[in-house]
Amino acid sequence: MIVLFCGDVVGERATERLAASLPELRRRYLVDLVVVNAENSAPNGLGMGAKQVDQLLEAGADVITGGNHSWDSEESVALLDLPQVIRPANLAPGVPGRGVLHAEAAGETLTVVNLADHCAMKSVKATAGKFLPAYDGWRAADKRGAVLVDYHGDHVLEKQIFAHAVDGEAAAVLGSHTHEATGPLHLLPGGTAFVTEVGMTGPGDGVQGFAPTNLVSGLRGTGNPFSGAMPSVSLGPLVLGAVVLEIRHGRTARLERVSWPEDDAAPEPRTKSGDAGGAI
Incomplete structure (x- = not known):
């Protein structure tokens, strides 16, 4: 299974460009499933916008994740009722939305778990007094098949510790929230892909x-x-914060960053591992 993960989409211009690019990105990287963090996609960058989420879903996004801005507006809260939309799972009952989604692609099941750290969530009124540690949310999550985590957090240390704690259990731990992409792409010893910060799309x-x-x-x-x-x-100018990963038997085999299609000097599509011509 090949998964494309796009970091925090900021505003309507970025949403429109990503939506326009998704069909080509799916074709080029042979993508089976697309996960997009859209918590900043509203025109003012605060929360999700209904128009923007519809654009992303219609363009080929399969899962929409969130973070501290998931409850910024009534419109954003209403979007949490959509089956494709999740928000951080490590919250006590009573907060709108859900934090885990099971998706089927390429004949396999992928569980997407959205988590957040305390620093990212500390000023969110909707979750006041209901925040739980990220690892508690991980342990409580209904995990089926391969598991991908959108870890929405400020602290590099916490993200790194968490990724190593679930190495061999999660296929990937992909950091979001800080909007500033980090360079290293890690494949941990147990087969978990880890990126401290995928970066924003904006x-x-x-x-x-x-x-x-x-x-x-x-x-x-x-x-x-x-x-x-x-x-x-x-x-x-708009940047694309995104990675594509190939998951085999619940672990990540390959991981790479992607660029806007029009910025790529090598437009030929990749091939899956084991096919003639190499791999992503």
Whole structure:
């Protein structure tokens, strides 16, 4: 099974470009299943937008994951009722949404588990007093077949410890939330793929995809960057934070980063492992 994972999509421009690119990305990498973190996909970058989620699903996304912005608006909360949409699982009962999804692709089952760390969730009102440690959420999850984790977190240390703790149990632990892609792509000894931060799919300039002006003014004027109006989504060039991985027998065999199709100088499609012509 070949899975494409796209990190936090920020705003409507990024959503539109990713939606336009997904058919070609699926073709080129022979993708069987697409997972997209869309918690910043709303036009203002805060929460999910119904139009944006529909665009992604219609374009070929199979699973939509979230994080701390999953409850930012009524529209975002309503989208948690969709069968393709999940949010962090490590929460006590009573919080809208669910954190685990089972998908079928290439004749196999893939469980997608969405988790988050305390730092990412500490200011979320919808989850106040209901946050549980990520590993508790992992242990409680109904895991079937291969398992992919979207770990939405700030702390490199926590992400790395978690990945090693589930090495050999999860096919992949893919970090999201900080929006700044990390370089190393790890295949751990037990067969778990690990990326500390896949990175965002959004404007590559500014502050995590947002225009810096209001944040800088707040910092200079009051010492608090968030004291003024919320920043708007940047209009800068769009980057793609995404990886593709090949899962065999519940473990990852190969892992690589992908680029926008129009930026790729080698447009020929890959072949699956074992086929003539090599592998992804």
